[in-house]
Amino acid sequence: MLRKLTPLKINHVRLQDSFWSPRVQLLHQAILPYQWQALNDEIDGVEKSGCIDNFKIAAGELEGSYHGFVFQDSDLYKWLEAVGYSLQTEPDPEWEKRADEVIDLIGRAQQPDGYINTYYTVKEPGKRWTNLIHNHELYCAGHFIEGAVAYYKATGKRKVLDIACRFADYIASVFGDGEGQLKGYDGHEEIELALVKLYHATGDQQYLDLSRFFIDERGQDPSFFLEECERRGEKRRKEDLEYHQAHLPVRSQMDAVGHAVRAMYLYAGMADVAAETEDHTLWEACQTLWKSVTEKRMYITGGVGSSSHGESFTIDYDLPNDYAYTETCAAIGLVFWAHRMLQIEPNSIYADVMERALYNGVLSGMAEDGKSYFYVNPLEVWPEACHHRHDKNHVKTVRQGWFGCACCPPNIARLLASLNQYLYSYYDQEIYVHLYISSEAEAELSGGRVRITQVSSLPWDEDVKLTVSVPEPAKFTLALRIPAWCQGAQLTINGETVTWESVNGYAKINRRWSDGDQLEWRLPLTVERLYANPNVRVNAGKVALQRGPLVYCLEEVDNGPTLTDLCLPVNEELTVQVEADLLGGVAVISGNGVRSNPSGWEHALYRPAPLDSVSASIKAIPYYAWCNREPGEMLVWIREC
Amino acid sequence: MLRKLTPLKINHVRLQDSFWSPRVQLLHQAILPYQWQALNDEIDGVEKSGCIDNFKIAAGELEGSYHGFVFQDSDLYKWLEAVGYSLQTEPDPEWEKRADEVIDLIGRAQQPDGYINTYYTVKEPGKRWTNLIHNHELYCAGHFIEGAVAYYKATGKRKVLDIACRFADYIASVFGDGEGQLKGYDGHEEIELALVKLYHATGDQQYLDLSRFFIDERGQDPSFFLEECERRGEKRRKEDLEYHQAHLPVRSQMDAVGHAVRAMYLYAGMADVAAETEDHTLWEACQTLWKSVTEKRMYITGGVGSSSHGESFTIDYDLPNDYAYTETCAAIGLVFWAHRMLQIEPNSIYADVMERALYNGVLSGMAEDGKSYFYVNPLEVWPEACHHRHDKNHVKTVRQGWFGCACCPPNIARLLASLNQYLYSYYDQEIYVHLYISSEAEAELSGGRVRITQVSSLPWDEDVKLTVSVPEPAKFTLALRIPAWCQGAQLTINGETVTWESVNGYAKINRRWSDGDQLEWRLPLTVERLYANPNVRVNAGKVALQRGPLVYCLEEVDNGPTLTDLCLPVNEELTVQVEADLLGGVAVISGNGVRSNPSGWEHALYRPAPLDSVSASIKAIPYYAWCNREPGEMLVWIREC
Known part of the structure; x- marks a missing residue:
């Protein structure tokens, strides 16, 4: 098996952390309610979203014209995904009712053939799939699928999953290398990783095959995008395709290029498909790109994308602190990707980067009160220059109300709502602790059920206490990440100093554990x-x-x-x-x-x-x-x- | 008198410098002939100029349509100015014949009312003076006047001066605060300083008055530019006028802002008008802006304009080395301005800046062979980043063929051709040496004629030898600049060490000089x-x-x-x-x-x-x-x- 580990599910981990839990709580107190109101245009003085109305118009229940970006639908889908994660850990009948109503609405906006996209249904009927390079059609589909899977897992209600499958089945009929099918893919990657989630939720192999198709087709010669642009009379050159990571087949891409968020989503999807299909060449491509990003193109904050032009990667070592773009969403994408790499190769290098992005480049995107956001996260700001230099006008010197553009805030929301799944993984008789965040985790190892209670004083203090709960003594391996920032980690079990085998940056303790065994894991903070x-x-x-x-x-x-x-x-x-x-x-x-x-x-x-x-x-x-x-x-x- | 000094005329100074003379020779060998061919579209594989043809079309001698920028005429005028300076020091019948033919052509393109501008005559007849903010109409007029005065001074031929006066008289009838006149000014300053030259060449006060009018009107409220834009249905805000230095009356401008070349030309014109009209408030404005530039907004190379957006100044101390714009023309403009400031206030601070810009920010603009040019002169270049970062795409990493855009190369040409006039000034019984460049200079002081022969080993070595030639012993003051870069300058006269009085950065030696007196002026180069x-x-x-x-x-x-x-x-x-x-x-x-x-x-x-x-x-x-x-x-x- 290419993939070694399986993350513990969201509802098998319960956060009880003084650093993270209050931030997750902001979800309920601020982010989800506010976003709901925004999607419904119920907030005065805020730019109109039109999102819910677009669905009503598409469903034939409202007169009006389409409003917003071509990817406006995805705002609702990310909200649905965050609600889904939230319900997985904390049931809430009111939010569930709202989500059910939204799902009904999406269902009514679905076209007879399964298609869902309010932009094309309302504004450009008959033009579906004619502008894949720019118009985010499959991107929106991907976010819907992610939302559908999250909600289905929370509630077990199949309706949303059925809507998603009908849509995905239709997409699978449109795209492919068969007669009359489109050998295309989306300008903004996202559906690739979403289809793997749908495959997991349904067990239906065709979704995995379709994801693999999108990844394999990307960047092939002749270029689908160049031909598509030519059909529309739009002039594009091969070099322009770097922006979309479509300049070369993915297995030939040696450097991380183009729009950073797109790149992260693609690489995450590649890792998923590599693992599911045991594709070693694709896994090697992931490793090559990982090195490109983390050894040459990543800020110390875990931010990626050093140029505002195209919100993109540039060249090796070009990491200006004041001109950085480092979009919050790109750091989030790096967390997604790192997490997937870590399951394939249990090595702390991936967890270190995941942690770096999470605590720095992602978290900087949100104000302490959860009410304002940075999209751009530079490492050096001289406000006066940002206000007066045109080439720095992408740098906002204070966080902006999160409703201004709807991309990063709900992305932070869905990451926070699903933070639980990043802490632990398991495999056969091993349980891995990747992040030191206070929590209770339940794992079903091959030898039986194990509960781990983690009390972490990080990031301010250096003590992590872990308590093992087992119904009866059991032999398994506990693998504790030794963070790259830590020298001289010390472990005691039940008060006695213990040595360990260090494997790929994890301290592996293999023993017969008894109920109530206490580990004190000291990670000197210097x-x-x-x-x-x-x-x-x-x-x-x-x-x-x-x-x-x-x-x-x-x-x-x-x-x-x-x-x-x-x-x-x-x-x-x-x-x-x-x-x-x-x-x-x-x-x-x-x-x-x-x-x-x-x-x-x-x-x-x-x-x-x-x-x-x-x-x-x-x-x-x-x-x-x-x-x-x-x-x-x-x-x-x-x-x- | 507000102005203290008068520069020695170009034909009273003869360059014989191993550093500068070869560069001036490039004028004859490369720049002027090449530019002549370019203006006539005689060079294969080079972007069409159309400049001479535009004049022929305007004169009714050629069928065709206008070609090039709205300021295309100015290319010919700067060439004429450079030829004029060149002929002042070195007669050349062939070039004089060409210039005469060009002048005839310009005369034939002149309209019955005196107006000259091939763009408006050929392309937009009837639209004169409707787009002063953008269309460089008075800017072109200014460059013609500068060329006309230079050529007239070289040859004494009045024809070109008469054409210029007819044009300027017409402009004076159009602009003013009388009934039916335009209370306007140009979007790109240039005519202000040109009109002062025309005033000097003709003695006609109305040209000085018109220059002063343009300077006084600039930035007044209500804004001429905003009203003009409104008439054309163009949206502009008051802040946009900073680009043109038209956001405030010039005497209220505390900071150097906007397009750097425009700013330099304006400030030079302000200094001229202040000196000619004994206007102390205008002189104070010049001093305020001088401090803004040289104490807060100038690169160490004498380059100015730290932003590519608008080729402009930004804010105090915002001087990024790699993102600099620092256009060659702006450093040239700083030389123009500094030279004028120096004549009003004989203080080495002005000569120091003039020298700094000349030897660094200006000279970097031209390749050793005079055949390629930088428009942008950054202080730090990482070529790969310039090639891949969109926000650095204004930085060319090698000099470009000088014909690509016709603005900086002829500007360097006219500066080199007139370099002589920057070296010396005189006043009553004083003669000032500003720059240490080997040369022979003749000055008519109130006490009689003086010749100074300067043999300078700068910039490589530290010895400057000056020989005084006088028909009979004469008492006058020789004022030698003590450069800011020099500590411990030493002077001997006829082998004997001499002390001096230091006044505003000049070593003043007041004595009765005899023919053949030898000064050795040692300027330690560390x-x-x-x-x-x-x-x-x-x-x-x-x-x-x-x-x-x-x-x-x-x-x-x-x-x-x-x-x-x-x-x-x-x-x-x-x-x-x-x-x-x-x-x-x-x-x-x-x-x-x-x-x-x-x-x-x-x-x-x-x-x-x-x-x-x-x-x-x-x-x-x-x-x-x-x-x-x-x-x-x-x-x-x-x-x-």
């Missing part, structure tokens, strides 16, 4: 000074601070303006203190640095005198928490001297 | 380490090397790739050697630096190990000379450690 590969030109001479999974940053509110002027001596000892009243309670890193003496510079732009330094205290906070106080400058990579 | 104001965020921790007037840079061909990785120890001694075979003979700065040990970084993007350094030799060449060998990376601001 302030790490991280350096970038010298080819990352912008980070030369600079250091990033990390503690545990958290990358830190400087904010103007703590350090004054002109953060680039601050310099951290190479031997300066840094201290850590948890400030309970700060940003919901965070560990702060402090130290003494230097900055330029401003005197003499009042009227000088350049001068020969060597810079005169004065001491300056430096205070760093977790990157994810920036911009929750006064707006101002922010900086991750600090000069070292 | 390698200066220059630092940027800490508010220039991108230059924190970095140093720029300068020697004499020349800013230095690192090139990949000498230092290997990833120049940002190189670090120059703060106490490292730097040595200088003239390499006769390199780039036409340049002084090279060498030293020992460090760079990262690449081992261990093959697959790592971030790692906790502190960077391991290896020694690396550093070789810097003058910035202006970069990209005359193999293309590659370039870097001005070097990390210091």
Whole structure:
């Protein structure tokens, strides 16, 4: 079997974490209700969504014209998916009722042949499948399928799954290499991974085959997209297809290119199909692209996509901090992909990246109160320059109301709602702990049922306690991830120090466990000074601070303006203190640095005198928490001297 | 008198400089002949100019349609201006004949009322003066006037001046605050300074009055441009007028904003009008804007305009090295402006900036052979990123054939052809030496005629010899600029050490001079380490090397790739050697630096190990000379450690 591990299901893991649980709660308190109102155009002063109305018009129940982007339907589908995950862990009759009504509406908007897409049904009837490169038709289908599967798993109600299958069956009739079929694929990948979920939910092989078809066809010569564009009279060149990862067959792609979110969704789908079909060449392609991203094209925050133009990857080591795009959705996509890679190859390199993206590049996208969002997550912000430089106008210097564009906020919602599934995996007689987040997990190993209770003090403190519950003593392996950020992890079981075998970054403890066995897993949290590969030109001479999974940053509110002027001596000892009243309670890193003496510079732009330094205290906070106080400058990579 | 000094005329100064004269010779050998052919569409494989044909069509001598930009006429005018300067120093019957024919043609294209503009005459007859904000009508007029004055001064032939006066008289009838006149001004400043030249050439006060009118009206409320746009149904906001320096009356403008070339031409015109009309409020506005530019918005190369969007200024201290625009024409405009400021206030701060722009930001625009040009002159180039990042696509990584766009090359041509006038000024019984360039100069002081012979070894060596020739002993003051880059200048006269009074950065030697008096003016050339104001965020921790007037840079061909990785120890001694075979003979700065040990970084993007350094030799060449060998990376601001 290519895939080694199976993630524990969402409803087999219960989060009880002081760091994450309140954020998941924001889902119920803020995100889902607000989004529901937005989809229904019930919020005054907010840009019209038109989403629900589009479905009503498509169902023939409302007069009107289509409103919004071509992918407007997907907003509803992501909401449905988040509700589905939420109901898997916490039943809620009211939300279930709303979802049922929405599903009924979707069913009524479904066309006799199974097709669902309100844009084409209402606005361009007869034009289906004529603009796959741009119009997100299969992308929307994919999000519907993901939503349908999540809701079906939560409630066991087949209606939504049946609607999805009818739609997928119809898609399978349209696409393929048979006579009269389209040998095409979507401009925005998403359906590939969704079809694998539908295959799992139904056991119907044709969905897996269709996903594989889309992946195998992508980038083949002659190009489906170029021919499609030619049919519509649109001029495109082969190079333009990099944006869609359609410039080469996926197995020939050596570098991560193009739109970063699309790339992440494609790579996640490739990993799924590789695992399901035991396709080693596809798995090798995944590994090649993984190296491209994580060894050459990823920010230290787990953000990906260094150019606003095309929200895209550029070239190796081109990772400007202030011009970064690093869309929240792309970091989320990296979590999806890393999680899939980890199940195929149980190696902490995947879990490390998954954790890095989750705690930094994803979490920075949301304000502490869940009410405003960053789409773009740069690592250095000088607000005045962003306001005045046209080439930085993609960088918002404060988070925006989440309703402005409907892409990242519901993506964070569905990730938070399904966070449970990223913590543990199992295989035969092994149970893996990937993330140290307080929780209760139940696994059905080949030797019987095991419950693990995890009490983690991360990310602020270094103790993780695990309690094993078994109906009767059982032999199995507990595999605890040794994070890359940790040196000198220590383990005791029932108070006794234990050694372990380290396999691919996991501490494997194979023994006969008794009910109530207690593990104390100490993961020393030190302030790490991280350096970038010298080819990352912008980070030369600079250091990033990390503690545990958290990358830190400087904010103007703590350090004054002109953060680039601050310099951290190479031997300066840094201290850590948890400030309970700060940003919901965070560990702060402090130290003494230097900055330029401003005197003499009042009227000088350049001068020969060597810079005169004065001491300056430096205070760093977790990157994810920036911009929750006064707006101002922010900086991750600090000069070292 | 507000203006203190008068520049020595072009034909009163004769260049004999081993650094500059070969570059001026390129004018005759390459630039003027090539441009003449280009204007006549006689070069195969080059984009059509259509310029001469446009004039023939306007004169009714050719059938056809208008070709090119709205400002296409100005290409011919700048050529005429360069020819005019050239003929002032070096008569050439062939070029004079060509110019006479061109002048005849321009005369035949002139309309009965005096108007000249082939775009409006051929393409939009009846639409004159309806789109001043965009269509460069007065800008073209200004360049014609500059060309006409230059040619008239060279030959004494009045014909071109008469054509120009008829045109200017017509413009004066159209614009003004009288009944039925337009209270307008041009979107691209140029005519302001040109009209002052016409005033000087003719003594006719109305041209000065018109220039002053344009300057005084600019940015008044209600806005002429906003009203003009409204008449044409074009939407513009008040903020958009910053691009044209028309957002506020010029005396209320505190910051240099908008399109940098336009700004420089306006400020030069403001200085002219301030001096001619003894307008102290306008002079104060010039000083305010001078401080804005030189204390907060100028690159160390004398380049200005830090954003490609609008080729414009942005905000204080926003001077990114790799995203710079720094158009060659803008640095040329800064030379124009600085030269005018210097005549009003004899202070070396103006000459220092003039020299900085001339030797660096201007000269970098032209290849050693005069055949290719940079429009954009960044201070840091990573070619691969420029080729792949959309937000850097304004940065060309090699100089382009000068015919591609016709704006910067002829601008360099006219500056080189008139370089003579920037070296010396005089006033009553004082003669000023601003630039140390080998030459012979003749000045008519109130006490009689003086000839100065300057033999300068700059920029490579530090000796300047000046010989005074007077028909009989005469008392006057010789004022020698003490460059800001020089510490410990030494002077001997006839072998004896002399002290001097330093006034505003000039060494003033007031004495009775005898024929043959010899001055040896030694200007110690050291390698200066220059630092940027800490508010220039991108230059924190970095140093720029300068020697004499020349800013230095690192090139990949000498230092290997990833120049940002190189670090120059703060106490490292730097040595200088003239390499006769390199780039036409340049002084090279060498030293020992460090760079990262690449081992261990093959697959790592971030790692906790502190960077391991290896020694690396550093070789810097003058910035202006970069990209005359193999293309590659370039870097001005070097990390210091």
